[in-house]
Amino acid sequence: MKEEFPYTLSTMCYIEVRNDGEVLWGGGHEAYERVRRGECRLYAVWPGQWSSHLFAIDDLDQYAAAFGLVHDEKRTGLADHQHEVSWSVSPYEKRPNGSYVSIEVQLGCGCSIRDLKAFAKQMREQRGWDVATTTGWGSAGDTYSIRVRRTSLRQ
Ligand SMILES: [Zn+2]
Incomplete structure (x- = not known):
């Protein structure tokens, strides 16, 4: 994923897919912890004017840094x-x-x-x-x- 992915865009929607198949409205610190523990995967829906795109959040460090979940010196x-x-x-x-x-x-x-x-x-x-x-x-x-x-x- 590119570095300039707009993680904090207000229209960005996060979806969490748990290992048991349950799909949750995701994002935030708790989702980050669950992904780290390997309990789920995190996806971002980036809504566009004509279509929306789904991205797998594969760089959890960038995600956490963008939201200030971990301190990035x-x-x-x-x-x-x-x-x-x-x-x-x-x-x-x-x-x-x-x-x-x-x-x-x-x-x-x-x-x-x-x-x-x-x-x-x-x-x-x-x-x-x-x-x-x-x-x-x-x-x-x-x-x-x-x-x-x-x-x-x-x-
Ligand atoms: Zn100082």
């Missing part, structure tokens, strides 16, 4: 450790009392942020931050600008 730029985070409210933030504020983040641990969703997940676990993943973010050198729910920010 190379792809995300983020080690699976407690990051050394320093941050401050962005000098460009015009509404520092809004529900979300822009902050500038630097990572002293040598990590870089290539995947905002992965970083958001780690920050939720490590610091309780509620990082906005649907709005834009950016980086300048080793400084990253992200938006975080203000009430979730604690030094």
